Amino acid sequence: MDKLSVIAVVLALVALVGGSVLKGAGLSGLWSPAAFAIVIVGTFAAIMLQTPITTFRRAWKIVRWVFRPPASDARAQITRFVQWSTVARRHGLLALEIEVDRQHDPLLRKGLQMVVDGVEPETIRQMLEIEVHGHSQRDLAAAKVFEGMGIYAPTLGIIGAVLGLMAVMKNLADPSRLGQGIAAAFTATIYGIGAANLMFLPMAAKLKSLVNAQTHEREMLVEGLIAIAQGENPRNIEVRLNGYLH
Structure with missing residues (x-):
């Protein structure tokens, strides 16, 4: 949490x-039910019109990251790479085959299988980098769904305020209703600006930072796998990967 x-x-x-x-x-x-309908429902309508359904679904899958970020233990992974490198240098790459099915991360499982199969390091890099890039772009697009909602909400708040003032204008003959009507009109503006600046935009920024951090860690995984495939010294691998922690 x-x-x-x-x-x-x-x-x-x-x-x-x-x-x-x-x-x-x-x-x-x-x-104000009217302001809620105009601003919140309207914002969802606008973003649904803008966003492909797969991206929209992904956005609501990763929104929980705001409160429960993806589990990450880069230091433990570096230690694991050093152990794998030591095993590979002593017993050969095939000795790592037992580790493949133990990996829960699809990227790590796929990369380690290619290392075991003796695929050329540059080929491994190209294939894994394509996957890392695709995963990153998919999640960044999902995070931008909330950024888009933060852009639309204030504008719809203004629309709500204008509609409210139009209703007030129709009751100019009754001064006792003007104050309440104007206050209700500006409630929509509060909804729009408040939702954008206290919820949607901060959520988008946090999700994008989490996606970037996850991408950075995945790049570390790729480097570790390549180093093992190239038969590098375990100590050198540890020093190289520790650089990603900073």
């Missing part, structure tokens, strides 16, 4: 609700 993300969500709610109460608008000032 990412405690920082949980704290951030709590602080965002405190800032929004607390600010509304302290400014005298009260909790009721933040509730």
